[in-house]
Amino acid sequence: MKRVAPSVGMKEEVDGILRGTAVGAVDPMKGFVRSLARYILQVHIEEEATEFLGRGRYERGQRHRAGLRNGYEGTGLQTEAGLIDLRVPQLRETEESFRSPLLRRLGKRSEDLEDLVRGMYVRGLSTLDVQDLYGDTFGEGRLSKSTVSRITSRLNADFEVWKKRDLSDLKVVYLFLDGQYHAVRQGTEEKEGVLSAFALLESGEAVLLHLELGEGESFDAWLAFLQDMTARGLSDPLMVIFDGAPGLKKAIRRVWPKAFRQRCQVHKMRNILAKLPKGMQGRMKKLVHQVFRAPSYEAALKRGRALIARFKDRYSTAMECLEKDLEECVTYLRFPNEHHVRIRTTNRLERLNGEGRRRTKVIPRFPTERSCLSLLYATLITASAKWRGVVMTPAILRKLDRLSAETSTRTEEMAA
CATH class of the missing domain: 3.30.420.10 (Ribonuclease H-like superfamily/Ribonuclease H)
Known part of the structure; x- marks a missing residue:
């Protein structure tokens, strides 16, 4: 009795979802996408084995390459749609081993998944959080702690490349x-x-x-x-x-x-106010703002020097703090008005x-x-x-x- 290729059963599963006769599907659309992806990948892998041997299943006649089919071995491909179980044809008595080119390209999990895991991690989730969230979304047991850690460790390599990049452009x-x-x-x-x-x-x-x-x-x-x-x-x-x-x-x-x-200006304002009595801080903040937000660089210097002269006897430490960096506090006023809010x-x-x-x-x-x-x-x-x-x-x-x-x-x- 001839054995049926795994892709045949997977095709029946897809048909069952479309007809509404599939058993145990919690989310029909998610189940359909996962099952369809699984079927397409399985068909492609089986075709790779056929091409490798140069003949189809149970096909007789001249052999283009030595070797026999020897069943299937299960493997998994991790994707954003969840874990996809596949069956890889096993071949024996061949001159060279068969490895699916498709699985070599895709690896054990897709780039989309790795981007998803890194994205969750970077946005504030711990390794355990990533495991839990992914499990809640795609089913339990999808990612191990070591898998999450391995994926996120790629950040180290990305960072090393980034910090050595050329800046001349x-x-x-x-x-x-x-x-x-x-x-x-x-x-x-x-x-x-x-x-x-x-x-x-x-x-x-x-x-x-x-x-x-x-x-x-x-x-x-x-x-x-x-x-x-x-x-x-x-x-x-x-x-x-x-x-x-x-x-x-x-x-x-x-x-x-x-x-x-x-x-x-924010740091400088804090330094000035820290050298004043609390009762004077609110008033002085408004006066210093008038200096910092002057209509021009020259006007800011004039206002600042007048403010320093006015209060240097009463609040000498605070005024010395302002006077020390007055020009640098208002340099931005020499630049285009459209940029002022962003560069001060x-x-x-x-x-x-x-x-x-x-x-x-x-x-x-x-x-x-x-x-x-x-x-x-x-x-x-x-x-x-x-x-x-x-x-x-x-x-x-x-x-x-x-x-x-x-x-x-x-x-x-x-x-x-």
Whole structure:
């Protein structure tokens, strides 16, 4: 009695779903999609075996290749539609072993599934969460902990490629720099600095540039971070926006001495208010805002100096804080009005880093520092995909060109 090929039974299963006679189908549409995919794949695998031998099942006559069919062996293909069980023809007495080209291409699980697993992981789910959610969606026992870990570990490889990529094609106008802190090593509660950079390009596009560990946001750490980007071809930014950390400021002066610098107004405001009595903080905040939001760079300097003269005797420490970085706090006013809201603070990068902190809370300790950076990279890349850039019209580009020409004539004294 001739045995029936597995694809025949699978075809009957598909027909049963279409006729409504299939047993145990919880979701008819999901069952149909899975069963149809299974049938199509099975037919293709059986045809591969036929082509390999040069003859069909139970076909007699001249043999084009030595070998006999020897039943089937089960295998599984993991897909977004769930686990698809397939039957691979087994051949014996052949000169070379038979391996399905289709299964070699697809592997044990599809790229769609791997993207799905990585996406769930990056968006805030732990390994156990991913297992549970996938099981709830596609059925229990679909993914093991080791499988999820293996798939998500690909983030490490992606990150290594990304952090070594060439940056010479990026024409940076505005460069934003910030640091965040994470417990990146097992066995310690100590948190370490993670430095990050993103840019607004001449095209108006917003891009994440770099991510790396940096000990305490020190000068040496920031200097190495910036030099890494320049070594990969990063062009000189027209303006750098930063939070005012002394080590970072010194590193910016060292690497890009003639670039315009914009001190984050949010950080500066906090520093000023922290040096005032609580009863005065609300009033002073409004007065400083009038300086920071002046209609022009010259007007901002005039307002700032008047404010400092007015209160320097009563609140000398706060006014010294404002006076120290007054010019850098209002540099943005020299740039196109259309960009002002986006370039006067590091808020966007801080919000992005906040997303990174939210994600890493799911994993209180990382096995290695590289695994922490890889997860942060994936999280920030995912979040940054939603960024809006800035408008770049011919008039705006002409103004930026004039500012760029000015940087070529700025003296080291002005840059210091």
